[in-house]
Amino acid sequence: MVAGLDLSGRITAQPLTAARFAAFGDVLEVAGAPDKLINQGLCGRHHDRATLDFGPEGRAGISLFDAEPRALPLRLDMVERHPEGSQAFIPMGGDPFLVVVAPDDAGRPGRPEAFLTAPGQAVNYHRNTWHGVLTPLHAPGLFAVVDRIGSTPNLEEHWFDTPYEVVAP
Template identity: 75%
Template sequence: MSRQIVATPLTAAAFASFGDVIELSGDPDKIINQGQCGRYHDRALLEFTDGRAGISLFNANPRALPYVLDMVERHPEGSQAFIPMTHQPFLVIVAPDHDGVPGDPQAFLTKPGQAVNYHRGTWHGVLTPLHAPGLFAVVDLIGEGANLEEHWFDTPYEVVAG
């Protein structure tokens, strides 16, 4: 038996306690490149302990809704940003921390052009593109030591479209 989570549209306000929604909103902070480009400056808080920020490429297999959520993970030593390299939505799953274990998960569906940055220590689902190719640029901690904790749910959740 599984528990159901209804995925809702991703908004900055709904996601604020888990991280940053990276998207174009409002007017650009600056016009650059001979007036041909709007710069939307500093859209995510990158936070790392020992180590440095690195950019990696992930190519994940697409998934489908309903989606079975049986595990979440977190990175206690650094934030982690997922920036899609296609114009397709993806599924974002997060959970609050309750004394070292995840609370009830929440699910969001991005719209094309949105990316996310998970705050350091935020419980989240694995990368879940809904369309191929599942190509993402990922900005996260590059360094020594363990920066991954996993939590497996005794009873999985089923994520469905809202």
């Protein structure tokens, strides 16, 4: 087995950690002491936790997504990427969700990896990172999404010839 993928095309979802996810983006979570205390000392600010990138012709936008929950095992037949900007998914509930990413291999996705978030975690995909679609595992699938708003194309999809199967650990 290689990084959660066995030779049959089955991907075992791993717990999401900043170290495991660093090549693909940022894990957003409250961990450790806050960078500073604000609001009369009643609020810890964990400052500047994501590398947001909206390209030269884009701007930041916040959208709300309402996604249908899915279940594991999951058939993974497509990934996408956004060449013009980063994309952050911030759950508006406390439930974990599935994160799928793949390294770039000469303009195509390499072997996918899958992660399960812990409650309170969010992700920010770096610009041009291959990733699966939003995959909540519980209702409601409400997310705030911070991504690029602009007039140039910013979506590329790749459909796998042979789908993968993502399974729980």
